[in-house]
Amino acid sequence: MGGKVIISVVSLILVVGVVIGAVAVVRNGHNENSSSSSSGTSMKSVTTFCDPTPFKDVCAKSVASVANNASATPKDYLIAALQATVEEVKKGLEVAEKTKIDDKNDAYHHTAVEDCKELLGYAVDELQAALTSVGDSQLHTLNDRVDELLNWLSAVYTYQASCIDEFENPEYKSAFQNGLLNATQLTNNAVDIVAGLSDLLKSFNIPVQLPQARKLLEAGSEMGHDGFPTWFQAADRKLLAHRPNRLVPNAVVAKDGSGKFRTITDALRAYPPKFAGRYIIYVKAGVYEENVIVDKKQTNVYIYGDGAGRTIVTGHKNYGIMHVQTSNTATFAALGDGFIARGMTFRNTAGPEGHQAVALRLQSDMSAVFDCSIEGFQDTLYYQVHRQFYRNCVISGTIDFIFGKGSAVIQNSLIIVRRGLPSQFNTVTADGKELQNDRTGVVLQNCRIVAGRDLGPVRFQVPTFLGRPWKQFAKTVIMQSELGDLIRPEGYRKWDGASYENTCEYLEFANRGPAANLALRNKTFKKSRGMTARDAGMYTVNAFIQGAAWLRRTGVPFVGGL
Template identity: 35%
Template sequence: MGDTDAGSKWKVIIATFASVLLVTAIISVIVAATYNRARSEVVSTSKAVEAICSPTRYKATCQHSLSKANTTDHRKLIEAAITVAVGDVRAVLAVLLEAAKDPVTKGAFSVCRDVLARAVRDLRRSVGKVGGAFADAARAREYVSDLRTWLSAVVANQETCVDAFRNTTGDAGERMKRLLKTARELSSNGLAMVTDLSEYVGAFRLEKGGGRKMVVKEGGAFVGRRLADTASLKPSIVVAKDGGGDFKTINEALASLPKRNNDSFVVIHIKAGVYSENVEIPEGLNKIMFVGDGPSATRLTGKRSVAGGYQTYYTATLAISGEDFLGKDLGVENTAGPEGYQALAVRVSGDRSILHNVRMDGYQDTLCADTHRQYYRNCTVTGTIDFVFGNGLALFQDCTFITRKPGPGQECVVTAQGRSDYNSNDAFIIQNSRFTAELAFLAVRPMIASYLGRPWKEMSRTIIMESEIGGFIEPEGWAPWVGTFGLDTCFYVEYENRGPGANTTGRVTWKGIHSLKGEQINSWTGGVVYGGDDWIRDSGVPYVPTMMQVKGN
């Protein structure tokens, strides 16, 4: 690639950064303007700015972006915020072009390009949702749920961009942090405004400490018609490795589809066989359904890893970026082994994704529950270090987490949830599931230390309830990340679990360890946390929106 082409490429990336800043400014101001218009509080510029910035985490950034706006006109307030934001990007263009010469740094920039493009799209669609929370009272809960999910994903994707520079040389990572400082603060402010807005419209209220208050839907397991009987499905496309279908590979099948799909589900039947290919459901290709012949019969395998020269984000054997994905009766594996370090089997980034009876095998970072709303039912995940991690709002029901024997000198941790903003709706909720270990792990003496989770990000949040925990889990239960990072600000809950590892008397006593009961724990059931769960109910996948009342607890 020549210098001109390289320069053009990075200018496109910078333009993406500019878009993030621009649209975050728009969403922050529009949310606040709508909020205050409804309350009839905007009577002067100073009061307008004060009211707009009052619920935000970064008040100075909010006020600075509007400091020169001598008006209460919403359009002019938007222009003022945009001017400040875009100016930050222009100042660092030369720095980024210079940093992009390093190969490892180029990989980090590629991650930023992709995740920030997603952030821009989430921000843009958020703008159109704000008014709906006021205009349509019957759907206010749904609108607010969408807004909080999308803005939480914006915050998470910006974190992913910064994290991509962790192993780069020089000061590119620090400079990237400075570049995104305003965007990250504006995104956090927009999320805070939406959370505050949610109280006003009566959709739901985020309580201090992470709980919500809302009427819990009644009902037990829901089984619809579409997937209740796999044999009754009529596939749109058949993939068969032996040539007995429409395509021999999954990627060929996906390539045959239009680049965007938002209408009806495309059912792809993947027949028994081992498919050695890295597969991505791209953003915009929505409502894709993968149906295999069983987790041990239909298997996708890949071996990309950080040790092999890939960014963690790009190592997934199966990456799901499109929305409303549904995967059933599949096995997905990353075969890089413990020596590959971070090596994903599955990354789920698309909103309203469902995995049912899917087995995910790997070692470090097996499943990245990356962003947006996700639901897992009867799934199995195997691994060693942080083998379920990410920033999404993910509910696991009737799943099995199997700890494997790690590499020399390594400890094992099941979860590493990555919530980084107090107002984010992200969480891992594990209900009526099992924490167990493979025989090779249990045979090691002395026993290898293994934990339920650790705080990858400052506001890490994981709730484990009505589940069976094996005796291989350390009595402390939870492990620190580095030093005291996140120990006071994480949100970890264990409720009515069972098994030899469920005894909490020896647990760590961080401020971030919480004990919930009654309405507090009910607020973490699927019928509440999703703010609208029709996308699960309509799928036909077994689902319980309430506490399960598991026998033996």
């Protein structure tokens, strides 16, 4: 590996032992007892708050600033824990900023460092959003924010883990692992605390009310006569009521010069600073050979074409031949929240020889993809972080071709398994859930999984599985779907070199077709099982990605339940 690395890393030493603060010992017996009583109450509060966490000493240290306040509430403790997490992520960001790798001698790791800077910057932003959400909440309504907080915190952990995973050189990887050790532990703690927030509030004798989002799902009283929530602005309601071909775009892209822009990238460059509202891009039929990134600051982008197979965005970046980081291979990547795509094809043409080669990567929260084709071989669709919805799409590939660490529901879509290299196997999914108590995973609902034309004649000779677990707590739900005869009866494949089959979850409900027989599933997957309708309800659009609260404004049709 060429080039030298200058890394200014100060190892972050974990303090073993609970730091609660100095307690003055007063000689007066009455005051001493009073002080002891206060200290005991604080100790009990810290213990209660940190009880759900895996790193209790780190948790206790993070809330030391409020531990001596006898009147401190769970909200005060949570704010302190989140603030401590922000500071530790910033320290990790400082490590990245002080790391210098020569681009000419080691382009791969130079890019990895630059990616880490971006990822950790996103982590700080989303932690700040979580802090604001908690700070703006009343104590008795704090439980209403659980879904939002877990959405942000899961992404924060993923950003940190993704930063570390980018490095192949053990020295570099170790440096960033050490620099982010406290941050990852604190984020893990925060996820577990928020996931158990209802029980935590009860332990502090604070009444817990039903979250407002769930009330909305049950009552439906906030919906107007046009099917959109009554709190939507009039302009948004008017926009979403129109079909795409009747929309008035902000930018028109055309290869033949009949639009204002010839490339999608140029249309995105025209996105106005501090733009408010929906930025609409119409891409006329044609093949657009470009790698497109919708920037994190470019929110609410709506891009539509003349239909899948007619408006095509294509690229060929890959890891296998070009040695590009997986996330950077994406032909099209959307980072800004509220992204919508409709009537487009996203394609990566690297072929099976390219190995990891992403066609579409979404980091956008509350994003929706409708009537689109997503085409590749290995790692075709990357649902990186946050809540995502796919409807009426065609997704094709070979190995792990639907993968990620976000919360994705793929509904009413066609999943096509292709033929890869000789001796290769196929896995439809590879979920990367790393924390047991976050609410990420992938759901396939009312989909069809079939063999492509190239695989069809030899489908019984190529081992094809519903999925394999990319990370320890991978969660994959397949329900109400048709499973073709290409799928092996055992269903799932182990991840080589790991024992994730002991902790991951593969859950199925009401599937049909030749491969739907649960009795023949791989018994080494300890937590995999069939579900009841009640259990399956937890993984519907409304419950799993809170779809009723945001999907209607996309104009994308969806089924909220089973």
